Amino acid sequence: xxxxxxQYIGAGIACLALIGAALGIGNIFANYLSAAIRNPSAAPAQxxxxxxxxxxxxxxxxxxxxxxxxxxxxx
Amino acid sequence: xxTVDTGAFFDPMYQFEIVRILPLTIGGLDVSxxxxxxxxxxxxxxxxxxxxxxxxxxxxxxxxxxxxxxxSYEFIANMVRDNAGSEGMRFFPFIFSLxxxxxxxxxxxxxxxxxxxxxxxxxxxxxxxxVFLGVxxxxxxxxxxxxxxxxxxxxxxxxxxxxxxxxxxxxYLVRPITLSVRLFANMTAGxxxxxxxxxxxxxxxxxxxxxxxxxxxxxxxxxxxxALKVLVAFLQAxxxxxxxxxxxxxxxxxxx
Numbered sequence: 158x159x160x161x162x163x164q165y166i167g168a169g170i171a172c173l174a175l176i177g178a179a180l181g182i183g184n185i186f187a188n189y190l191s192a193a194i195r196n197p198s199a200a201p202a203q204x205x206x207x208x209x210x211x212x213x214x215x216x217x218x219x220x221x222x223x224x225x226x227x228x229x230x231x232x
Numbered sequence: 233x234x235t236v237d238t239g240a241f242f243d244p245m246y247q248f249e250i251v252r253i254l255p256l257t258i259g260g261l262d263v264s265x266x267x268x269x270x271x272x273x274x275x276x277x278x279x280x281x282x283x284x285x286x287x288x289x290x291x292x293x294x295x296x297x298x299x300x301x302x303x304s305y306e307f308i309a310n311m312v313r314d315n316a317g318s319e320g321m322r323f324f325p326f327i328f329s330l331x332x333x334x335x336x337x338x339x340x341x342x343x344x345x346x347x348x349x350x351x352x353x354x355x356x357x358x359x360x361x362x363v364f365l366g367v368x369x370x371x372x373x374x375x376x377x378x379x380x381x382x383x384x385x386x387x388x389x390x391x392x393x394x395x396x397x398x399x400x401x402x403x404y405l406v407r408p409i410t411l412s413v414r415l416f417a418n419m420t421a422g423x424x425x426x427x428x429x430x431x432x433x434x435x436x437x438x439x440x441x442x443x444x445x446x447x448x449x450x451x452x453x454x455x456x457x458x459a460l461k462v463l464v465a466f467l468q469a470x471x472x473x474x475x476x477x478x479x480x481x482x483x484x485x486x487x488x
Contacts, residue, residue, distance in 0.1 A: 208467055208470070209470075209471060209474060211467070212414075212418075212464075212467045212468060212470075212471040213414075213471065215418070215464075216410075216413075216414035216417065216418060216471075219413075219414070219417035219418055219421050220413060220417065222417055222420075222421050223413055223416075223417050226420075230245070
């Protein structure tokens, strides 16, 4: 196999990190919603934490993107 | 990466190019004034101008600009107080400057044809390593060598201790990397996606009537994605600031 082909395959595989990010984001919002429905009065206070969790979960998926970018542009 | 044939117009990485505005070399070191430097100077000037101009009146009943400044002040002040305690308020000016700098950098990057300084890993890494070194110094100044107990949480069995210390040490040392890569990757990924979809719109748009109708799909996606990117631009500045607070809390109070 050519080295360049392996680079692109590796970059594609690195995008699998998005599976984890998607699960994480879905998990956060699902849990927030179910908790907010149970106790609506406590929901607004936890909204900043929701956004923080969303940003943290989203960022882990983007680490995969960084790996892909390194594979394509740096190596 | 062979993107030369389509030209710089379609290259999603073209927007991150650094251009030397004022070439300058000191002792073999390239310290040119680049477009990134220009934008950073502009950001600092804008933040200073905003804060000074808005608080000039010092009105008891704030006007529009003053309430905006007071809102951002209160927002960060509450965050520092909640996450790092009243002791952390000593570091409030630093965290506030950090937040405003990243927020303005991200928001200015949302303007078409402008430049996002936070999409460069070296800039976010410089910010993150400053936070990391500063927080570590605060910990050692406050607790002396007792700060090292941070890596050996109490209540852990002695047999597990060597393993835990290694894990804690790695998770501590990796902080500047995750902190910087999080911000950099979010901004870069957003800008690249925007550019790629803008390319779709153009490529479909030249394909006759059917193509123009098809081009509406990526166009609508771009509109929605711009809204998401404004949210992310704010959120990443917030996350950077809140994580700084959490790290500071670790150094100040050491409860695990």
